[in-house]
Amino acid sequence: MSAADRPVPAADEILDIVDENDRVTGRAPRGEAYARGLRHRCAFVLVRDAEDRIFVHRRTAAKLVHPSLYDMFVGGVVGTGESYAEAALREAEEELGVSGLPQPTFLFAFLYDDGGGRSWWSAVHEVRCDLPVRPQAEEVAWHAFLTGPELERRLGGWAWTPDGLEAYARLRAHRGQPDGPGR
Numbered sequence: 001m002s003a004a005d006r007p008v009p010a011a012d013e014i015l016d017i018v019d020e021n022d023r024v025t026g027r028a029p030r031g032e033a034y035a036r037g038l039r040h041r042c043a044f045v046l047v048r049d050a051e052d053r054i055f056v057h058r059r060t061a062a063k064l065v066h067p068s069l070y071d072m073f074v075g076g077v078v079g080t081g082e083s084y085a086e087a088a089l090r091e092a093e094e095e096l097g098v099s100g101l102p103q104p105t106f107l108f109a110f111l112y113d114d115g116g117g118r119s120w121w122s123a124v125h126e127v128r129c130d131l132p133v134r135p136q137a138e139e140v141a142w143h144a145f146l147t148g149p150e151l152e153r154r155l156g157g158w159a160w161t162p163d164g165l166e167a168y169a170r171l172r173a174h175r176g177q178p179d180g181p182g183r
Contacts, residue, residue, distance in 0.1 A: 010064060014080045015040040020111065022121045027080055034064060037117035041078035043087040044167050045104050046126045047096065053145035055096070055129070056154075059161070060141045065118075068141070071164040072151060073124075084109070084123035092127055097134030101127055108174055112163045124167050124174075 011031030016024045017038045026038075033040050047055035054072055061067045074095040078087040088104040104125035113119040135143050146154070155165075 013077065015077055016080050018121055022109070022111075030064070030077060034118075037119065039119045039121070041084065041087075042075060042112075042120045042122050042163075043078055043084050043091055044073040044075040044122055044124045044164070045088050045092045046073055046124070046171065047092060047129050048126070049145045050128070050130045051145070053147050054151055055133070055143065056146050056151060057095075057135065057140045057143040060137075060139060062138065066161040066163070068159075069161045069164075070154075070158045071161045072168055073164050075125075077120075078123075084125075088123065088125040088127075092125075092129075095136050095139050096129060096131075097136055098129065098131045100131065101129060103127075107171065110167075110170055112166055114162055120163075122163065122167055124171060 011029060013030045014027055015030055015033050017026040017028050017033065017040055019025050019039065022041070028036070028038055032038070049055070055074065056070060056072050057074070058070050059066055059068060074092050075088065076091045078084055082090075085103065085106065088106075089101060092104060093099055093101050104127035107124045107126055109121060109123045111119065112122045133143070
């Protein structure tokens with residue numbers, strides 16, 4: 001494998017740095033963006049199967065952000081020059097271990113800020129995956145498709161990614177649904 005064919009380590013991936021209005025103000029490697037709390041872009045994708053169940057997973061311990069926590073979204077950072085839509089499809093196919101997904105549907109965007117120096121623009125999408133999934137081992141330690149009520153029952157008991165919880169609460173509000181248990 002030539003150097004050009006080797007994957008770029010996650011910490012070295014170049015990201016667009018954005019302001020509070022989602023305008024690009026610069027670029028930085030992912031590791032630097034995380035270390036310095038530089039605002040960047042992320043795509044979130046809620047995945048439903050043919051039975052309308054939601055893909056839920058536990059992130060691996062090796063993840064740079066929120067290791068070993070549960071999430072009801074797949075997704076990740078938007079690379080330099082990449083659109084949210086491109087990142088949503090790329091990330092969903094990578095994490096699910098599939099190819100040929102339909103383009104995820106954009107639902108809304110919001111500025112996530114954890115109050116502790118981590119902030120990113122978050123574009124929330126949804127897609128139906130009728131393909132058998134083979135989640136990426138580097139990203140996903142455990143997974144299952146859960147019904148809406150099963151997911152709701154686990155919200156208060158499992159350790160979830162804080163950005164995923166915020167995106168899920170905003171998705172429920174976007175759809176006019178009241179807050180679920182554990183909210």
